[in-house]
Amino acid sequence: MSVFASVAEQPEVLVQPDPDWWRGAVIYQIYPRSFQDSNGDGIGDLAGIRQRLPYIANLGADAIWISPFFPSPMKDFGYDVSDYRGIDPMFGSLEDFRALVEDAHRLGLRVMIDLVISHTSDQHPWFVESRSSRDNPKADWYVWADPKPDGTPPNNWLSIFGGSAWEWDTNRRQYYLHNFLSSQPDLNFHNPDVQDELLDITRFWLELGVDGFRLDTINFYFHSKTLQDNPVLPPEHRNNAIAPDVNPYNYQDHLYDKSQPENIEFLKRFRAVLDEFPAAAAVGEIGDAHRGLQLLAEYTAGNDRIHMCYSFDFLAPVRINASRVRSIIERFEREAADGWSCWAFSNHDVPRHATRWGAHERDPQRFLKLVAAMLLTMRGSVCIYQGEELGLPEADIAYEDLQDPYGIRFWPKYKGRDGCRTPMVWSSNLPNGGFTTGKPWLPVPDIHRAMAVDTQQGNPESVYEFYRAFLEFRRDHPVLAKGDIRFVDAPEDVVAFLRTDGETTLLCAFNLGHEDCEFAPGVNAAPVEAAGLDGVAEDGVVRLKALGGFIGRVK
Structure with missing residues (x-):
């Protein structure tokens, strides 16, 4: 389409x-x-x-x-x-x-x-009201704190966007908390x-x-x-x-x-x-x-x-x-x-x-x-x-x-x-x-x-x-949406796991490495068509190309 x-x-x-x-x-x-x-x-x-x-x-x-x-x-x-x-x-x-x-x-x-x-x-009406005084109806809707005696912020908390997580407000003469920008004051949950x-x-x-x-x-x-x-x-x-x-x-x-x-x-x-x-x-x-x-x-x-x-x-x-x-x-x-x-x-x-x-x-x-x-x-x-x-x-x-x-x-x-x-x-x-x-x-x-x-x-x-x-x-394959998962031991660069919902079990294996490899997952799995992957399985052995994958139905 x-x-x-x-x-x-x-x-x-x-x-x-x-x-x-x-x-x-x-x-x-x-x-x-x-x-x-x-x-x-x-x-x-x-x-x-x-x-x-x-x-x-x-x-x-x-x-x-x-x-x-x-x-x-x-x-x-x-x-x-x-x-x-x-x-x-x-x-x-x-x-x-x-x-x-x-x-x-x-x-x-x-x-x-x-x-x-x-x-x-900080332009939300709640914050505009909250910062207007210490005794308004929304005074405690944000996180306010007094400075230390030397005027510095209440503690050492930092903002993800850089600098202190506290911003001084001249109206209340207190600091307010902002984990992000100073224009993003934190609500008081x-x-x-x-x-x-x-x-x-x-x-x-x-x-x-x-x-x-x-x-x-x-x-x-x-x-x-x-x-x-x-x-x-x-x-x-x-x-x-x-x-x-x-x-x-x-x-x-x-x-x-x-x-x-x-x-x-x-x-x-x-x-x-x-x-x-x-x-x-x-x-x-x-x-x-x-x-x-x-x-x-x-x-x-x-x-x-x-x-x-x-x-x-x-x-x-x-x-x-x-x-x-x-x-x-x-x-x-x-x-x-x-x-x-x-x-x-x-x-x-x-x-x-x-x-x-x-x-x-x-x-x-x-x-x-x-x-x-x-x-x-x-x-x-x-x-x-x-x-x-x-x-x-x-x-x-x-x-x-x-x-x-x-x-x-x-x-x-x-x-x-x-x-x-x-x-x-x-x-x-x-x-x-x-x-x-x-x-x-x-x-x-x-x-x-x-x-x-x-x-x-x-x-x-x-x-x-x-x-x-x-x-x-x-x-x-609904088993991929809601089924359980159990990992299978595999070579160092391979992610391998079983997905099962009680009726169907799929073996999924992905080689994140740059060399071809093979391994025995301990189960026999027949390749599932239309998975778009090029791995193969025969006699209990899965063979994967570099950056290749395999999905098979366990017999």
Whole structure:
């Protein structure tokens, strides 16, 4: 089906009220500023997303996750919200959003939206009131603290975006907490009124028809009331971090500024609201380099917390390898036997994995197909970031074109997040890759235009067609969505595991190395057709080419 097909031309699928739809779902992340511009202002919008919904449905995703589109001064491009119940005019209107949800549901796509509730914009009316005095009705809606006797901040907590996490306010003559930009003050979740209001906002969007939420920085909701200093993180542990290595944020062990135990009770309250609706679900983002899997297990345990979470284990700059894959998944399975993960290799906050892992591969396309097959066969749900299915590399953005305050702050050692946020490329022969008829908010690299959707659709060797075929393969084998996982011993560079649901067992093996190899998995498996992989099995031995894979049905 052509990328240019309209919603009206698609067969009507309709979303069914399945309360378990999220388990094993493939969620396609849309960064709205960069997906499709419908009015020529150079910024993507909701009408543009509607236009491209058939593309996502034909790719084979189960749901879309739309990054923030709320009213915002855009200091952090929508992650600084000034009104939780509205749509920023640059993206459209509530009517546009309702139409988008209706179209998505007609195509069988569920809609998840990004709920950013750990902090607001400093232009939000709540903060304007809160900072006006120490005794107004919202005085305690944000995290305020007196200075030390010498006038310095209350403690040593640092902002992810650089510098102290405390900003002085001249009205109250106090500091307020901001884990990100100083224009993003943190809400005080210790105040039950704050929680109640945020839960009402959650209901508002559910009543508008959304199927769930991606919860931004889910482990940042609570801080320690005692405001202790964070301890020093030993240098040998600083390379595994959620911040770039030039950022002093990595020098601390973040014991007190986030990931507090009180969060569990709030997540239970949040889940109770979702359970008022027949099939609502949520996925949480855990930003903690050293306790990510532990928190993932805690936050998704049982049926009264968050449905699923993702951590940064597969979003780190370290090249993926077999032992890392096995250790991460086995640890999660061990610590969260009744929990659920949502795995991702790329998103809007990290360099694209085509560059982060694959920049030096001799055959980048083969590598990207292999890791895609591995991602789509691991136990858990999956997030695919727009353009990942095209194999897009990280864009190299000149300093004068940078928009991201994070990149501007730490240039040139860290270039920020603009390189993964450039516009989606639809047409190789149209200006700006078919994204806009105006000047795009970020430049469209020539290398991306050459990889546009229209150059890959219909080409059986393309990364796009591999994703599309493999998503169909995953859909045809439900064991890959909901089955159990057990790893099989294999050569050093090989990830091998069994997926089983009691009726079907599939052997999945992926050679991340650059040499051909073979191994005996201890089971006999007949190759499954249409998996798009070139491994073979005979007499109980699996043979894999370099960067090759195999999927077989166990006899």
